Amino acid sequence: MSNQLSKSHLIKEISGVDPRKCMKCGKCSASCPGVAAMDIKPHQFISYVLQDEIDTLLRSKSLEICASCFTCLERCPRDVKPAKLIDAVRQLLVRQRGESLVTVDEIPEMLDEEVPGQLLVSAFRKYRR
Secondary structure (H helix, E strand, C coil): CCHHHHHHHHHHHHHCCCHHHCCCCCHHHHHCCCHHHCCCCHHHHHHHHHCCCHHHHHCCCHHHHCCCCCHHHHHCCCCCCHHHHHHHHHHHHHHHHCCCCCCHHHHHHHCCCCCCHHHHHHHHHHHCC
């Protein structure tokens, strides 16, 4: 198995998404609020995963632009969940950089009455993988 193929497999595993279900209707990209600034649109992101072009995705500015608002997820008629694929590529990038992951024990140190609890829960889910 090639390195690229293993990255693609890992992204599918992290996201829990089957990108083969995508029919390229473009509804995800049409509804994305950040699509104008993206170099790789949500529907294209799926194609890159299918084609095992993961290194291109890792360099994409779309990783920073995607707000994880899940509008694409709601609009997809095939339940492909492009935002989850984008998040999985972000996770792969974090792992490659060797950045530390958040543990349960570290959360109390992050508590601040100005920070919404939902933000902390979301961050924990995202960075504990």
